[in-house]
Amino acid sequence: xxxxxxxxxxxxxxxxxxxxxxxxxxxxxxxxxxxxxxxxxxxxxxxxxxxxxxxxxxxxxxxxxxxxxxxxxxx
Numbered sequence: 877x878x879x880x881x882x883x884x885x886x887x888x889x890x891x892x893x894x895x896x897x898x899x900x901x902x903x904x905x906x907x908x909x910x911x912x913x914x915x916x917x918x919x920x921x922x923x924x925x926x927x928x929x930x931x932x933x934x935x936x937x938x939x940x941x942x943x944x945x946x947x948x949x950x951x
Contacts, residue, residue, distance in 0.1 A: 880940050888940060892933035906930040 909927035
């Protein structure tokens with residue numbers, strides 16, 4: 877996962893926040909899709925893709941932060 881190490885945090889953080897919170901009203905898509913997943917109504921392919929699209933930058937950010945913490949601990 878060296879490619880993730882090369883992605884600047886200054887690019888990944890705003891992208892993760894913007895996509896997690898977009899659209900800002902009436903309700904962020906990520907929150908809406910997570911509620912649908914919890915209730916068992918997330919079944920249409922477009923909704924599954926939308927969940928992936930809005931959650932992917934957050935997952936990448938979390939992976940990058942974990943890798944950064946492990947690299948710092950191993951020094």
